[in-house]
Amino acid sequence: MQGKKPDPKVDIRYLKGVGPKRAEILKNLEINTVEDILYYLPRRYEDRSNFTFIKDLKVGEYQTVKGKVLTLGRHRTKRGINLFQLALGDKTGVIYCVWFNQPFLNKFFKTGQEIIIYGKVEKYAKLQINHPEYEIVKEERDSVNIGRIVPIYSLTQDVNQRYLRFLIHEAIADFLSCLRENLPTNIRARRRLVDIRFAVRNIHFPASFENLDKAYKRLVFEEFFILQLALALKKKDIKTDTRGIRHSLDAGLINSFKKLFPFELTQSQLKAINEIESDMANPKPMNRLLEGDVGSGKTVVATYALLLTRENGYQAAVMAPTEILARQHYINISELLMPLGINVRLLVSGLKPAKKDEIKNEIRKGDADIVIGTHALIWEGVDFKKLGLVVIDEQHKFGVTQRHILRTKGENPDVLVMTATPIPRTLALTVYGDLDISVIKELPKGRYPITTYCFEEEKRQNVYLFIKEEIKKGRQAYIVYPRIWLRKDATTAMKAATHMYNKFQEEIFPDLQVGLIHGRLEANKKDAIMKKFKDGKLDILVSTTVIEVGIDVPNASVMVVENAERFGLSQLHQLRGRIGRGGYPSYCILLGNPGTEAAKKRFYTMSETQDGFKVAEEDLELRGPGEFFGTKQHGLPELRFGNILRDFEIMEQARSEAFALVKQDPYFRNPRNSFIKQALRRRFSGKLDLVNVG
Numbered sequence: 001m002q003g004k005k006p007d008p009k010v011d012i013r014y015l016k017g018v019g020p021k022r023a024e025i026l027k028n029l030e031i032n033t034v035e036d037i038l039y040y041l042p043r044r045y046e047d048r049s050n051f052t053f054i055k056d057l058k059v060g061e062y063q064t065v066k067g068k069v070l071t072l073g074r075h076r077t078k079r080g081i082n083l084f085q086l087a088l089g090d091k092t093g094v095i096y097c098v099w100f101n102q103p104f105l106n107k108f109f110k111t112g113q114e115i116i117i118y119g120k121v122e123k124y125a126k127l128q129i130n131h132p133e134y135e136i137v138k139e140e141r142d143s144v145n146i147g148r149i150v151p152i153y154s155l156t157q158d159v160n161q162r163y164l165r166f167l168i169h170e171a172i173a174d175f176l177s178c179l180r181e182n183l184p185t186n187i188r189a190r191r192r193l194v195d196i197r198f199a200v201r202n203i204h205f206p207a208s209f210e211n212l213d214k215a216y217k218r219l220v221f222e223e224f225f226i227l228q229l230a231l232a233l234k235k236k237d238i239k240t241d242t243r244g245i246r247h248s249l250d251a252g253l254i255n256s257f258k259k260l261f262p263f264e265l266t267q268s269q270l271k272a273i274n275e276i277e278s279d280m281a282n283p284k285p286m287n288r289l290l291e292g293d294v295g296s297g298k299t300v301v302a303t304y305a306l307l308l309t310r311e312n313g314y315q316a317a318v319m320a321p322t323e324i325l326a327r328q329h330y331i332n333i334s335e336l337l338m339p340l341g342i343n344v345r346l347l348v349s350g351l352k353p354a355k356k357d358e359i360k361n362e363i364r365k366g367d368a369d370i371v372i373g374t375h376a377l378i379w380e381g382v383d384f385k386k387l388g389l390v391v392i393d394e395q396h397k398f399g400v401t402q403r404h405i406l407r408t409k410g411e412n413p414d415v416l417v418m419t420a421t422p423i424p425r426t427l428a429l430t431v432y433g434d435l436d437i438s439v440i441k442e443l444p445k446g447r448y449p450i451t452t453y454c455f456e457e458e459k460r461q462n463v464y465l466f467i468k469e470e471i472k473k474g475r476q477a478y479i480v481y482p483r484i485w486l487r488k489d490a491t492t493a494m495k496a497a498t499h500m501y502n503k504f505q506e507e508i509f510p511d512l513q514v515g516l517i518h519g520r521l522e523a524n525k526k527d528a529i530m531k532k533f534k535d536g537k538l539d540i541l542v543s544t545t546v547i548e549v550g551i552d553v554p555n556a557s558v559m560v561v562e563n564a565e566r567f568g569l570s571q572l573h574q575l576r577g578r579i580g581r582g583g584y585p586s587y588c589i590l591l592g593n594p595g596t597e598a599a600k601k602r603f604y605t606m607s608e609t610q611d612g613f614k615v616a617e618e619d620l621e622l623r624g625p626g627e628f629f630g631t632k633q634h635g636l637p638e639l640r641f642g643n644i645l646r647d648f649e650i651m652e653q654a655r656s657e658a659f660a661l662v663k664q665d666p667y668f669r670n671p672r673n674s675f676i677k678q679a680l681r682r683r684f685s686g687k688l689d690l691v692n693v694g
């Protein structure tokens with residue numbers, strides 16, 4: 001061992017002050033090695049660097065005092081509690097420090113000693129701090145617990161701040177010099193990033209807040225950099241190593257496409273179409289995200305891609321998250337393309353087995369040009385003869401992994417993902433970092449704004465009157481229910497909706513036609529009701545959130561959301577997107593009682609803005625990225641240090657460096673970059689088989 005540098009990867013039990021027993025306890029904090037403890041970041045910091053003179057102490061505040069031990073001693077209180085007390089003096093006064101049941105402190109302190117204490121100042125007969133943190137001033141060792149900016153860590157049972165600080169201090173002393181620098185020097189210089197040793201030392205024991213910032217920035221940059229390298233590689237892999245289909249373009253096609261619509265395509269739509277065309281004309285497979293608010297006209301854009309695929313003699317698949325939405329797409333797309341002699345097919349589970357077989361057969365033989373179905377159905381047991389394009393409508397549901405399975409079906413088809421959650425750029429770069437992105441920003445012309453009101457229960461009758469008036473004008477209304485909690489038992493949304501449906505039809509709107517739709521209905525029943533609503537045979541549709549996704553009834557101008565405080569912001573926005581589609585002034589009414597601050601914020605945001613991007617930013621802010629995306633599987637990386645929202649600027653810098661590096665040195669042949677493969681393997685071992693590190 002002599003002369004050999006200690007390896008930070010050694011088991012934590014070889015760190016001074018840790019035995020086998022403590023090592024077990026530290027494992028609860030996921031600290032297994034010395035390296036782990038070096039990267040065990042503080043939860044927050046306390047500034048204990050400024051000493052306060054005793055005469056200036058403020059009662060009730062946490063303060064730091066430096067002084068000499070004047071007297072000390074043990075007592076036993078009347079109730080039998082062991083009490084240790086010392087008097088600390090500086091040149092301006094005296095303060096008492098009191099500890100209960102720590103008699104051993106009697107041996108620890110000595111009169112005349114210089115010490116620093118930190119704690120909440122109280123005043124009884126005299127100034128006093130109970131259970132202060134303390135440290136004996138020694139020349140030779142820099143202070144760890146007091147008299148500085150002090151790190152505060154997350155703890156587990158049997159590990160306290162003091163002990164953890166001590167261990168980390170030891171780890172830094174013995175192992176810091178062996179930490180490897182993982183960032184290329186030129187990048188560090190360009191981005192003004194401190195070296196790894198400075199960073200680790202200062203993230204724990206910063207000499208100043210300025211140093212702390214530098215340390216933090218460096219560590220977060222590194223984390224994001226590795227992540228973005230992985231994304232850059234994934235993208236490169238798809239781009240260069242796989243050959244897909246080269247579609248030929250036909251200048252006349254876009255003109256005949258435009259003629260299919262009674263309206264002009266928006267600039268955003270034309271731009272997206274352009275981007276898709278150049279992707280498809282390229283032999284590398286398209287891998288593009290089409291992002292736009294509900295009703296911004298994404299489906300129209302996707303339809304062009306379908307048409308182009310078919311013109312080139314390939315088949316296309318459209319995958320929707322729900323059956324209702326698949327049917328909706330089928331209706332819209334077949335209406336447009338069937339007259340051109342294109343065979344559009346719907347494949348959903350509600351079909352009779354014989355019909356399903358017939359369609360699958362057509363797909364296999366290549367007779368079906370465009371197949372629309374739910375994700376699941378197109379997955380299982382469908383063989384395409386010549387699959388050229390897959391359109392994945394994710395709306396606001398995310399499923400990043402699925403895209404990759406897709407590549408194995410067919411001959412590297414082009415992939416277009418549509419999402420209606422306007423993802424803030426921050427997240428798009430991370431979650432969809434390997435995709436090219438087209439954004440539809442403008443809404444089609446002639447859309448009336450949606451006015452959003454927030455009402456509490458006492459306005460309910462007025463809301464009913466308002467609905468009646470709108471219906472008198474010829475419009476239609478949605479009334480949406482969430483799952484609600486009554487005392488102990490959760491009432492399903494279906495139950496709530498069903499209950500209210502009866503009440504509406506019989507008591508409140510006896511002269512109107514009221515319909516009910518929820519997820520438990522059989523598919524053909526759902527269809528029948530949707531069709532009735534769409535054809536204007538129902539005035540009011542009472543529903544659960546099944547109508548959230550993709551339903552298009554332009555004549556509906558009112559949406560009432562019951563117990564609106566139970567919905568998330570993005571969900572409310574999705575729901576609201578069902579109205580305002582028909583050129584009538586439209587109204588979204590949030591009925592409910594926003595009890596919490598967060599709910600108030602959601603209501604406020606909804607009434608303030610109709611811009612999906614703003615709503616999404618706000619939602620992200622309120623819920624954090626994990627919640628925003630629903631579950632962990634959705635491609636959102638787990639981050640140890642950085643915060644996607646707060647550290648967005650660092651993310652952008654890291655991204656631009658990572659992409660530049662992969663472009664310059666895609667196989668990391670430059671010795672300067674050789675560390676990267678290891679770093680990537682360590683970070684993504686087993687998780688990112690999608691990345692071919694080589």
Ligand code: ADP
Binds near residue numbers: 269552
């Ligand atoms: P998305 O898929 O983004 O929700 P759609 O493509 O389904 O949006 O379009 C929503 C509605 O707007 C549809 O009825 C569609 O016909 C219509 N629409 C699409 N683009 C335009 C446009 N440029 N001008 C007017 N209406 C449009």
Ligand code: MG
Binds near residue numbers: 295298
């Ligand atoms: Mg749509």
